[in-house]
Amino acid sequence: MNREKEEGAVSGAASPKKLLIVEDDLPLALQWRRFLQGEFTVEVASTREEALSHLEKGEIALLLLDLGLPPSSETPQVGLELLREITEKDPLLKVIVITAHGQDEVAHTALSFGAYDFLVKPVDEEMLLTLLRRATWRWGLEREWLSSREEGLPVPMVVASEAMRKVVDEVRRIAPLEVNVLIMGESGTGKELIAQLLHRWSRREGRPFVAVDCAAIPVTLGEAELFGAERGAYTGAVKRMEGKVAQAEGGTLFLDEMGELSWELQAKLLRFLETKEYAPLGGRARKGDVRVIAATNRNLEEEVRRGKFRLDLFYRMNQLTVTVPPLRERRDDILPLARHFINQLSREFGLPPSSLSPDAEEAILQHPFPGNVRELRNMISRALLLAGGGTITPQHFGLGVGEGTGDVGFSTPGPGYDLPRARRALEERWIKEALKRHGGKIAPAAKDLGIPRGTLYDILKRHGIKIGENI
Structure with a gap:
């Protein structure tokens, strides 16, 4: 792929990140700008003062810094002082420093001051481009992480689109409510992460979060899987089995793909939701303090019409719903x-x-x-x-x-x-x-x-x- 085509792909796929080149050799700075212009929005400064002025104007993601700056261009002192100043102000900024041949100690000092990496003159432009791409990627990841921390997301979620921000806002609103929640969305959209978010923002945070893949529960062992079984309750029950409800006591039970549950197990789940009481196979009834969150990739209303899903269970679980949009x-x-x-x-x-x-x-x-x-x-x-x-x-x-x-x-x-x-x-x-x-x-x-x-x-x-x- 030639460079012109590549540059067009960049501008169409993602907005170019802003790069500031700080270099007192203006012809060299302009040469680098011409080489990088298609992939980055490039600005040029030749002194410490000009660099600080550019940094104050807008969001710079990347900085290419020649350490030899006026008034003492033959030494790295001014460049190192500028590096320390700007990384203290903006730790997210990715700075690649340019050093002269044989200045290994200076390069290591720059790294200790917060530089992302260094290159030695004469600079290989393709190597520079590769390094800038990696620095851009790292800057993006760190900004996403910081953004998620600022938003108070306690789970590793990436939320960049307006559609997902609305989902997160809805989750934040309903998480403290002690009601059942039904999460709807296609397979692979991240419904379990939404369930974890509901749990972490509820009063049950710190208590167990137990996920159950309903599609993987064997029909013959479904009741034991959910509610447990005493020893000898059925053939092969050689020891007591603790069910998922008991494991989730005080916390959250997440039923992934609830639409896959058998008709019989749907009835037993409904009874538990109505009474908060369950009995392990071969055991006595007991109370369970569990919030139930379910997810489905099916249209449960259609499943009800087809006789595949219980209407009463649908109403019980459909108290609050969250719909996760597909990636497209x-x-x-x-x-x-x-x-x-x-x-x-x-x-x-x-x-x-x-x-x-x-x-x-x-x-x-x-x-x-x-x-x-x-x-x-x-x-x-x-x-x-x-x-x-x-x-x-x-x-x-x-x-x-x-x-x-x-x-x-x-x-x-x-x-x-x-x-x-x-x-x-x-x-x-x-x-x-x-x-x-x-x-x-x-x-x-x-x-x-x-x-x-x-x-x-x-x-x-x-x-x-x-x-x-x-x-």
Whole structure:
């Protein structure tokens, strides 16, 4: 993909982040601005005073700072003082410092003052772009986290769209009420997170939150699963079994996909909701102090008409409802969610931080996501393994653009898919291909893969790859 096309994809997929270049060599600063202008909104300053003036005007996400600033451009002192001043004012700002060759101690001092990273002159522009993309990604994640803390979200939710903000506001309003709640929405929209939010904002916070996958309860063991069973209550009951209601005592019982419950179990659940009393199989009746929150991806009113769901239970659970919109109706959440999953799964997989290429952002923004947030997470998981810590492109998603339609299709692993083994095989294949392309040279291969040279050496050692022998 050429740079002009890439720049167009960026402007269409997401608003460019604001970058301030602080460099007293004006021709060099303008050269960097021309190179970066399509992906970032670039401003230029040549002195400490100009830099502070720009920072006061508006939200700067990224700062490229040459430490050699007037009036003493030959030393890093002014640049280091400016770095400390601005990172104290805005810890979220990502600062990449530029140092002269041989100034390792200065670079380490800059990192201790809060710099995100450093580059040594002469600066490789492609390396600069990669570093700025990663810094942008980190800035976005930290801002999302800070925003969620400011909103008082006690669960790891990404709320960027107006549609989800309305859902969260509704949850905040009804959470303290001691009534049953029915959460409706398609599969994969995050209904359990909403249930957790209801629990955390209620007086029952600190007490158990017990989730039950109603679709996974065996028909013959449904009553025992929910209400428990004494030893010998049925064939195979060799010991006492504590039910989910007892486990949730004093807290919240979350019934995921309640529409999957059998007719008989619906009747027993209704009785518990009406009387707050239940009896384990083979045991005596007892009281239960539990708030019930249920979720469904079905139209329960239609299920009632078809005779598949009890009308009285529907009325009992339908006291308050929360509807979670599908991902296709809250597209402002897609990129923040993608970045959140990249951060989360990179740590889980032991991979270096990655980022989405502009055309990858554009591609996922166009996708209809029938599987909602769950599908997005699975896509990111697969793409991270394929990218191996490098920049994620549409190819890592397994995308195919339909002729003349723009429709995007995602391939998914089949039965027996061994994720760790597939990851190792893909990683080894990509490393070997990169080394072949560059004649076994480490530095250009690492740059091609978007990973540091040290990381590439570690991967070669892990796979037992010896340059010249295995490639």
